[in-house]
Amino acid sequence: MDIDYRLAFDLAPVGLILSRNRVIVDCNRHVCEMFGASRELLIGASFQVLYPSAIEFERTGSRIAPILNRSGTYADDRIMKRANGETFWCHVTGRTLTQSTPHEAGIWSFEDLSSRRPVKAELTAREREVAAHLMDGLTSKEIGKALSISHRTVEIYRARLMRKYKASNTGDLVHRLMAGG
Secondary structure (H helix, E strand, O other): OOOOHHHHHHHOEEEEEEOOOOOEEEEEEHHHHHHOOHHHHOOOOOHHHHOOHHHHHHHHHHHHHHHHHHHHHHEEEEEOOOOOEEEEEEEEEEEEEOOOOOOOEEEEEEOOOOOOOOOOOOOHHHHHHHHHHOOOOOOOHHHHHHOOOOHHHHHHHHHHHHHHHHOHHHHHHHHHHHHHO
């Protein structure tokens, strides 16, 4: 039996994007539905259109390049942005097709986590990054190293997150972040 790979790509149960140099070369229907954008709008667009801010797009690209270069794959949970401006938690997994130049070509999957983890509080770009690392179980020192900031700065952002989510401790904060508030 012959498999129609184009149909399989288009009907996959997760969002799929093929990229070159962080530009969308192709995407499936699920991506269009998840981000609320037409295929025509996404094809040829920079991945930046999927991020809440240009800063997060740049920081994420810089952070994941050495990991892709080393292992060829990368995955995390992060806040992304729909075409209407709404933010949502998304699980992103990627594989570079050119490990020595990781952003040159890749395939990325996107899973909308908003039904399990809605975004409840308005967060800054840095708060979103710290929150994502907290949910991965990283310490302030590990987060500081990952984000190239001091662990004391991380603790300031953690305190802001605790106030916004009305959390009594870090465990409670992580629970509230995972539950969406």
